[in-house]
Amino acid sequence: MITGELKNKVDRIWETFWTGGITNPLDVIEQFTYLLFIKQLDEVETKREADAAVLGYEPDRIFPDDAQEYRWSKFKNLGDSAKMYALIQNKVFPFIKNLHSDSDSAYSRYMGDAIFKIPTPGMLSKVVDGIEGLGLDEASEGGDTKGDLYEYLLSKVATAGTNGQFRTPRHIIKMMVDMVQPNPGDTIIDPAMGSAGFLIEAQTYLREHHSDLFMDDAQREHFNNTMFYGNDMDSTMLRIGAMNMMLHGVENPNISYRDSLSEFNTDEEKYSLVLANPPFKGSLDAEAVASSLLKVTKTKKTELLFLALFLRVLKKGGRAAVIVPDGVLFGSSKAHKQIRKEIIDNNKLTAVVSMPSGVFKPYAGVSTAILFFTKTGAGGTDKVWFYDMKADGFSLDDKRQPVQENDIPDIVARYSNLEAESSRKRTEQSFFVPVEEIKKNDYDLSINEYKEIEYVPVEYPPTEEILSNIDALESEIQAELAELKKLLKK
Structure with missing residues (x-):
């Protein structure tokens, strides 16, 4: 910021x-x-x-x-x-x-x-x-001042809210990348790439955790030419993204001017990792949307269509970490239920991380969550890990000043060791929910549907004691008021 x-x-x-x-x-x-x-x-x-x-x-x-x-x-x-x-x-x-x-x-x-x-x-x-x-x-x-600069400049664009041109905060991107842990064999796509923040963070992770890939000719060739893919419909963002990737040492990223949801995007089972924060800009003309996506969820809502797209473009075994508005988690329309059912029944939903509404302030106040899932085509969801993020290291108002409270290190650590989460109670910030319970709840993925609030009984003094305290306070007020009146008469 x-x-x-x-x-x-x-x-x-x-x-x-x-x-x-x-x-x-x-x-x-x-x-x-x-x-x-x-x-x-x-x-x-x-x-x-x-x-x-x-x-x-x-x-x-x-x-x-x-x-x-x-x-x-x-x-x-x-x-x-x-x-x-x-x-x-x-x-x-x-x-x-x-x-x-x-x-x-x-x-x-x-x-x-x-x-x-x-x-x-x-x-x-x-x-x-x-x-x-x-x-x-x-x-x-190695900072992200340039990314912060783009975010601030984009805030000055009056149409940014409708175009979805809001840069995802770098610390949220880093958290997602740290959780999915890209590897040298991955082929990574962001179908709504903007200034390429997710791709930049993925390549940074690989440089830090798999630096030996540059010693292997085939892996280095893959890194520079066939690992990173991004689509966008804004030529300015494509130029910024291309320059951004080149500055970060990726020689030839596959960046395309493309409407990812249209019939012209024929990608299918091509990528092993999707990282994205797709636009939540409402409805599209259904005639312009790829029919293969409408078969999964018949809707005009972009956030649902992008989820169907992610499932289509992933290879079997490919994984996704994507940001969605909260409505995706609990929406009651047929289309909302269809996409949740597809992810849970026919693939493997691993985790839902609910984020506070202030994460995207001052540019947007929408509540969001991150879905982590793997494409299997044959089910595999047995239980889903939920985490209730309450703080991300910044104040949740428009100023977004740094604060001490930060759940991100805890989220990353717990996600990397999910076996240890089995004993967590639903009164805690993270816990598992069995898939049978989610199905009974109409595939609702809102954490509020499953978390339990621990009520601590509060003991109050007897009524007589409370009334006596009120009387004493009233007498004190009257005495001080009388003293004030005497002073005013002098």
């Missing part, structure tokens, strides 16, 4: 775009992102040079010898805004558009129609100075 001085700095950059004539919020985000990308390419190059100097080898270069002037650290100090403008417009921007040697790559496809829209040298100079002053250094520090 961007707050305080950093937020004020970003607002000033936004105002520079606005007063300079770039008033479409998505145009602002796009131009902002291009410059951030140029800066971060230089940071990545600098880090490579430092590592190579320590280890004594020649680094892989982003900027060849004849393009060193294209680096942020070089042109930011030119001192002549007109020269810097000409350099960026005529050389640096074409350079980043053609950065990937493979013309069929996602990066090349979505950067191909990128346009540099900053109109004047003076405006460019102000924006470059503003970005330099942000103190962003994600490439070397």
